[in-house]
Amino acid sequence: MKRTGPEVVQLVTSAQMRAIENAAMAAGRATGLQLMERAGEAVAAAVPDWPAPRLAVVLCGPGNNGGDGFVVARLLAGRGWQVQVFALGWEAVFPELGPPGLVRARQGTDAVTNARRWRDEGGSCRPLTALAEVEAGRILVVDALLGIGQTRPCDELLEPYWRARARWDRAGAEVRTLSVDVPTGFDCDSGAALARRPFEADLVVSFHAEKPVHARLRAAGVAVTVADIGLSS
Ligand SMILES: NC(=O)C1=CN([C@@H]2O[C@H](COP(=O)(O)OP(=O)(O)OC[C@H]3O[C@@H](n4cnc5c(N)ncnc54)[C@H](OP(=O)(O)O)[C@@H]3O)[C@@H](O)[C@H]2O)[C@H](O)CC1
Numbered sequence: 085m086k087r088t089g090p091e092v093v094q095l096v097t098s099a100q101m102r103a104i105e106n107a108a109m110a111a112g113r114a115t116g117l118q119l120m121e122r123a124g125e126a127v128a129a130a131v132p133d134w135p136a137p138r139l140a141v142v143l144c145g146p147g148n149n150g151g152d153g154f155v156v157a158r159l160l161a162g163r164g165w166q167v168q169v170f171a172l173g174w175e176a177v178f179p180e181l182g183p184p185g186l187v188r189a190r191q192g193t194d195a196v197t198n199a200r201r202w203r204d205e206g207g208s209c210r211p212l213t214a215l216a217e218v219e220a221g222r223i224l225v226v227d228a229l230l231g232i233g234q235t236r237p238c239d240e241l242l243e244p245y246w247r248a249r250a251r252w253d254r255a256g257a258e259v260r261t262l263s264v265d266v267p268t269g270f271d272c273d274s275g276a277a278l279a280r281r282p283f284e285a286d287l288v289v290s291f292h293a294e295k296p297v298h299a300r301l302r303a304a305g306v307a308v309t310v311a312d313i314g315l316s317s
């Protein structure tokens with residue numbers, strides 16, 4: 085069920101969201117991996133079928149938001165998109181990213197399962213700084229850097245994207261942006277910015293229920309859609 089209208093919606097906090105997810109998993113209604121796959125499917129379903137050539141630039145962070153990003157990358161590639169993944173903290177799964185940096189994805193998560201699946205199905209990753217190499221053109225940027233787990237300033241994560249975006253815009257590229265769950269650079273419970281320049285999404289695809297940040301984004305004219313990923317009891 086997608087809610088895109090202004091009707092009164094019940095907002096949930098990140099803590100409530102985690103409790104709902106944990107209750108669903110404890111009740112055996114879904115596994116974390118199934119929830120992540122459904123989240124990725126909901127995001128991919130919101131991506132328009134552009135005419136070729138169409139490039140999806142997927143930005144994957146070190147947490148489960150990044151895990152959703154690896155699912156989206158796999159699904160869009162399966163639909164014939166050119167997909168380029170740029171990741172932070174994934175050196176343990178993608179040696180081509182170079183030696184591990186300060187930020188490292190936690191091992192044993194659903195995100196690691198999907199990162200490995202992307203790799204095992206022939207996918208690769210480049211560091212965020214390699215965004216400078218992406219040719220201007222028709223580009224969909226999928227922001228799966230940080231989701232409801234972000235709590236601290238993240239300008240350094242977004243800087244490579246904003247640098248590349250300025251170059252694409254100067255070259256007249258047609259860029260559309262989609263954020264997974266929450267745009268990177270926002271605290272989902274307070275709606276406060278966690279970056280001087282938070283990610284600017286044309287569309288935000290969230291899951292199960294809106295968080296307080298979504299009401300603020302909607303008020304600012306950002307399109308927000310909420311997908312049902314089977315968490316309702
Ligand atoms: N069942 C599931 O797992 C589902 C998850 N969904 C998706 O998961 C995210 C929430 O995932 P979570 O891992 O809790 O949080 P995030 O991915 O948002 O990121 C948190 C990690 O990022 C690190 N972090 C935070 N800020 C920074 C920063 N400025 N620089 C570098 N790294 C940062 C943070 O590190 P810590 O040091 O704070 O631990 C975390 O490692 C949710 O939004 C959904 O997209 C599915 O949608 C549903 C099922």
Ligand SMILES: [K+]
Binds near residue numbers: 264
């Ligand atoms: K995000």
